[in-house]
Amino acid sequence: xxxxxxxxGAMLLSVMASLFLSCEQPATxxxxxxxxxSLEKSTKVTAPSPDSTIQVMTWNMRFGIGRGPWFGDxxxxxxxxxxxxxxxxxxxxxxxxxxxxxxxxxxxxVDLNSTRSAYVDQLKWLMDNTxxxxxxxxxxxxxxxxxxxxxxxxxxxxxxxxxxxxxxxxRVGFPLRNDQSSVERYFYERCCLVKAIVExxxxxxxxxxxxxxxxxxxxxxxxxxxxxxxxxxxxIDRAGSLFVAGGxxxxxxxxxxxxxxxxxxxxxxxxxxxxxxxxxxxxxQNYTPEMNWLxxxxxxxxxxxxxxxxxxxxxxxxxxxxxxxxxxxxxLDYIFTNGQWKPGSGVAHQECSVEADHMPVSxxxxxxxK
Numbered sequence: 001x002x003x004x005x006x007x008x009g010a011m012l013l014s015v016m017a018s019l020f021l022s023c024e025q026p027a028t029x030x031x032x033x034x035x036x037x038s039l040e041k042s043t044k045v046t047a048p049s050p051d052s053t054i055q056v057m058t059w060n061m062r063f064g065i066g067r068g069p070w071f072g073d074x075x076x077x078x079x080x081x082x083x084x085x086x087x088x089x090x091x092x093x094x095x096x097x098x099x100x101x102x103x104x105x106x107x108x109x110v111d112l113n114s115t116r117s118a119y120v121d122q123l124k125w126l127m128d129n130t131x132x133x134x135x136x137x138x139x140x141x142x143x144x145x146x147x148x149x150x151x152x153x154x155x156x157x158x159x160x161x162x163x164x165x166x167x168x169x170x171r172v173g174f175p176l177r178n179d180q181s182s183v184e185r186y187f188y189e190r191c192c193l194v195k196a197i198v199e200x201x202x203x204x205x206x207x208x209x210x211x212x213x214x215x216x217x218x219x220x221x222x223x224x225x226x227x228x229x230x231x232x233x234x235x236i237d238r239a240g241s242l243f244v245a246g247g248x249x250x251x252x253x254x255x256x257x258x259x260x261x262x263x264x265x266x267x268x269x270x271x272x273x274x275x276x277x278x279x280x281x282x283x284x285q286n287y288t289p290e291m292n293w294l295x296x297x298x299x300x301x302x303x304x305x306x307x308x309x310x311x312x313x314x315x316x317x318x319x320x321x322x323x324x325x326x327x328x329x330x331x332l333d334y335i336f337t338n339g340q341w342k343p344g345s346g347v348a349h350q351e352c353s354v355e356a357d358h359m360p361v362s363x364x365x366x367x368x369x370k
Contacts, residue, residue, distance in 0.1 A: 045133055062358065063110065079149050104198065105161040106335070136169035138194035160209075167199060171192055222250060233300075244335060255311050
């Protein structure tokens with residue numbers, strides 16, 4: 001789930017004006033499509049020779065703060081975490097990765113050089129402390145300085161980690177929100193997907209894609225992001241290539257029993273669903289008008305957990321809650337493919353209850369020999 005920031009009028013404009021006088025722009029903008037960055041381990045870990053399947057996992061890792069309170073969501077108060085806090089939680093994440101042994105890992109909300117996470121390069125740290133040899137990443141939120149609540153420097157990315165080489169990495173940007181002031185939009189996240197081609201000896205190449213869509217928009221931005229995501233998959237599919245594409249879509253599956261979480265997730269002093277409430281719904285917590293937005297993805301492609309399996313036992317596949325001391329109460333995380341999953345292999349790892357506010361999701365993807 002993305003994070004909210006609140007920018008404060010005249011003081012912000014003053015700070016912004018002074019930053020514009022410097023050589024570097026305070027916030028980074030991106031082309032619609034541009035080359036993704038890459039990272040490669042100098043001393044490689046020998047990759048296995050798969051038989052017929054590989055394990056693919058997606059995980060929104062919440063920039064290494066676990067289930068801790070944060071001012072941008074879940075009624076939190078904290079803005080900046082210490083290096084010890086971050087490294088302790090990265091260790092928990094690395095232990096889970098080394099336990100589950102995914103071959104391809106799709107990560108969201110990975111900080112590279114952010115004030116809020118003590119400037120720890122989380123992607124490099126995870127590469128150094130796991131068996132992954134290659135990574136490709138695209139920036140989701142990058143600013144020299146965000147003048148809001150002490151956020152400061154920000155660099156958050158979506159990433160793909162692989163045992164095997166990755167090539168042709170690209171970052172594909174999504175439309176910006178239209179429900180923010182121009183100043184807030186300037187400093188805000190630029191939601192995107194990052195994609196790369198995976199090369200496994202003896203098997204057909206395929207695309208891996210890590211994606212993150214908007215969460216708190218009050219306009220149609222999330223729908224536009226989901227449409228852009230599917231269009232990117234359609235383009236790969238029409239070209240005759242295979243893909244596995246996953247991440248935090250900030251949307252619940254069609255047919256879900258619970259579609260409105262405003263009351264469960266309200267903060268002290270907030271009121272929703274009552275006469276005179278403005279807004280009537282808490283931002284990002286009412287999915288009722290959006291229940292058909294994932295239908296095109298489910299119709300044309302296969303999620304690692306089928307819609308039939310989900311509808312038969314919804315709570316077994318919940319992956320997220322924004323409230324630190326609550327159990328997961330909704331599904332926001334997916335991995336779609338135009339290939340095939342090994343039947344019954346999809347898992348929502350709800351045992352990962354302290355590492356992040358999202359649970360990882362994984363499954364066994366069937367490879368195609370050359």
